[in-house]
Amino acid sequence: MAVVEIPGSKSVTARALFLAAAADGVTTLARPLVSDDTEGFAEGLLGLGYQVVREPGEWRITGRPQGPGTDGAEVFCRDGATTARFLPTLAAAGHGTFHFDASAQMRRRPLGPLTTALRELGVDLEHHGQDGHHPLSIRANGVAGGEVTLDAGLSSQYLTALLLLGPLTRTGLRIDVTDLVSAPYVEITLAMMRSFGVEVQREGNVFSVPPGGYTAARYPIEPDASTASYFFAAAALTGREVTVPGLGRDALQGDLRFVEVLARLGAKVEVGADATTVTGGALTGGTVNMRDISDTMPTLAAIAPFASGPVRIEDVYNTRVKECDRLDACAENLRRLGVRVETGRDWIEIHPGAPKAAEIATHGDHRIVMSFAVTGLRTPGVTFDDPGCVRKTFPGFHEAFAAWAARQD
Template identity: 60%
Template sequence: MSTAVAAGVARIPGSKSITNRALLLAAAARGTSRLRSPLVSDDTVAFRHGVEALGAQVWEADGDWWVTGLGAGPSGTTSVWCEDAGTAARFLPVLAAAGQGDVLFDGSAQLRARPLGPLTEALRLLGVDVVPGPDGGLPLMVRGRGLAGGEVRLDSSTSSQYLTGLLLSAPLARAPLTVHARDLVSGPYIDMTLALMRRFGADVEERDGTFRVRPDGYTATDLAVEPDASTASYFFAAAAVTGSTVTVPGLGIGSLQGDLRFLEVLARTGAQVRLTVDGAEVTGTGRLHGGFTVDMGDISDTFMTLAAVAPLADAPITITGIGHARLKESDRIAAVAQNLRALGIAVDEGPDRITVRPGVPVPARIACRRDHRIAMAFSVLGLRAPGLTFDDPACVSKTFPGFHEELARLFG
């Protein structure tokens, strides 16, 4: 067993999930909110431009974002370009429906390919006039006439973002809204949504998959954005495979992010994990233990981190519960399997699972599929597997423009 050496303190940017939810909440609130240390990346800038197009005022000072909200839904005719940001395409149309005016949402070809059907169907059932594109997604026209409230059943089996979209704007409705979420995946993201809504003053209750929101609006607040737990997973895994110690301050006990549970998975591989109120620390041995099966359905954004380094383990690792990951920026199960096979690694995959067997990776070019998480996950493997190159290393700018530089600073 190798002796761990200190790699240092990882400089992890703010959470994308918290930043974009907080942007919408601040845009809908009465007054001016302060978002401390938000993530600045392709996705969050696209979301910021979206709330600005809907009428909120956003400005930056000393690294923080200040948002003067509308106190209601937006008004007037406009358009929102969502870039590649799935959260913008799934959260902002509900905000537009709560207002008065026609809003056209569109985005990149990659985003147009991502589904919106469960959300648009729920909006129709609530009386909203929505016109999706020819494939059922973007471009999407929302003719806002205010949200009436009421009761709706929502298919949540492929993404929790549809439910989050409905919940975030529900306090702006004319009457209480009740949502019955069927087959909910990625539940920790809903816990995050509810916690942030309450920070902005919402009255929301949940019991057995049914959510009730009162139409009391939002009040501006001061919110510190945590470091992104999904992004931190790459640096925690890097510590494990290089026999180093990495610390991430500000991401500890009490975090709003379910993806911090990746530490529990990493501990199963033999890494030493320490979690305090002040942050998280991982110490690796440079060797990984395998021979287990783990359900990562609730933390599916981190399954690629484990799968990419699994060839370094001493026995196969099987990851289950991740079928909805096929509907993300790419078919992530297929993308991981394709790249591992290109590296000479034996992989078995099914509709909602992947098994990775130990092996010695050969040099190969990683096909990123314009998916930031593919590039970041395989960059960690590259710390132990010489000869990995990437067809689109810059795609990490979606959530962490400085990723490669930070990884090199700590482990180069």
């Protein structure tokens, strides 16, 4: 049995950094993810005047319930969507003027539904380029609270940002969500808020968040389920076995449900109390709705050509507004490999084939690289035009993946 230690969750680390910064007291994060995205978030907090001490295996954040301590701060959010969406929201609860910008890649990604909601809550917010995108400035004077309507059909991060803001408002928030994608990520947020002392009431798609702030905690970061998907897929593709400790029945992350997809397609899956094991088998085709686990869509697309029948992935429009248009990127690269593919607005269908060697066009997207690395296990000669972009979430991915592939059971 091959055991693979997966780095901490990016999604959990980002939420924990927000919660820690907003909490009363000193929070310790155990085993946080160390990557370009999370380092960017931590640097953003430092720029805003928060105290962040980073040591191997442990980060300590001294909270400032009153908000940022550096008026006039200029924060560069790099490529991180959570950084770019969460930090302006955190700053809005404070007092002062704060400026935010991001990479060219992140500038292309939409913020509009979130910034519209913040404006409806009375936040003085100005976009300096294209409306609904970075760069932007916030002239903060706290947030009173109240009711707001939100469309989270492109990203659940818009809703998470408002949920995290709620306890920092004077009267709390009532959020009426008209559309929601990647709903399991919202469940992560709600569970983590409970760990920091806040209970959100939910009735359907209406979320009521009480005021009162957060309490500091010691918080362990579980392994990243999206990253684990590449190793699970590798086992499914090669007929081997992989076990990921730290991801079991009580895991927060919905992306662990990717193993259910693999089970439907022929892999053997065991989800235990504190670990998940996938053993490969003959892969079959089928239709899969991946709306709630869309970050793992490229993982499935990359192994789909080796199934015995077509694999159709549906309801993943939001993957078009990620680091790149992932639907088109997957289709482009599968065609480079000689695989027959069709796509629509929110779906992709991949036919069985025998992929041939090709260079993968990564579009600077870490998930395209890591997904097609799995394809390379059965297709010698797969290369990447930008293999280093994995630093966004897993700087040591290539070494860890090569070590797993070389290991004999």
